[in-house]
Amino acid sequence: MxxxxxxxxxxxxxxxxxxxxxxxxxxxxxxxxxxxxxxxxxxxxxxxxxxxxxxxxxxxxxxxxxxxxxxxxxxxxxxxxxxxxxAGLRAGLLRLGWFATAGATLMPRAIAAFQQRCPDIELQLLQGDPDECIPRLRARELELALDDRWASRSAAWRWSPMAPIGYRRSRIQATYDLCSQR
Missing domain, CATH: 1.10.10.10 (Winged helix-like DNA-binding domain superfamily/Winged helix DNA-binding domain)
Incomplete structure (x- = not known):
């Protein structure tokens, strides 16, 4: 060679x-x-x-x-x-799934802010029922899924609450800035 x-x-x-x-x-x-x-x-x-x-x-x-x-x-x-x-999360693909209510209320502003901050990360978006998104998350077809029934499912998952670094009104002790994580 x-x-x-x-x-x-x-x-x-x-x-x-x-x-x-x-x-x-x-x-x-x-x-x-x-x-x-x-x-x-x-x-x-x-x-x-x-x-x-x-x-x-x-x-x-x-x-x-x-x-x-x-x-x-x-x-x-x-x-x-x-x-x-x-490695620096300056480019790549992030696949997101969420339930319909989040798609109408939470996601438009969150997506706009994310794309402004990380313009070279391509977002692949799936709006679907949690019964569709959660299995896709488990199969690693999604990196993030929002679930409106988390309380009934939380025992099966290890989870960490997240908020922007420096978010003043948060009681969360461990915060993560998702855009800067490697």
Missing amino acids: LDVQRLKVLREVAEHGSFTAAARALSYTPSAISQQIAVLEREAGATLVERGPRGVTLTEPGRLLAKEADEILGRLAAAELELQAL
Whole structure:
């Protein structure tokens, strides 16, 4: 299997045209660049660069692999950004279910406030009877379900009351800011 770090080395060699310039860009020594390219050539089973007095040129397999490396490294960078966004709850999907009365009274303002505060989190909304929402919550098809009959169901669930951090009128001792939780 091809090594990602060596693909980065090949990309820099392709961009700069010499081991010395690639080494400078990556904070490596020219010898380390040469060694990395030699290992990558063994992994690829092909000669990737031709060494000359004025630097290196890529062979046909080298150009192909450098092009693919650029795409692969770009996709990896994009995946890392997406993972960072998910870890910080700056992006992602939140699936909510609630009963009809909550949908008419509580949810419109709550959704508007949430979307203003966390615009890159996609909300998937389900208005349904608790008998529909609670099984979906248990099946992990929803992350949050509002239930108007919580008292009769509360023995089966471990729950924590939530309120915005700093909410003055709350008697709740443990408060959670859902948008900033990781």
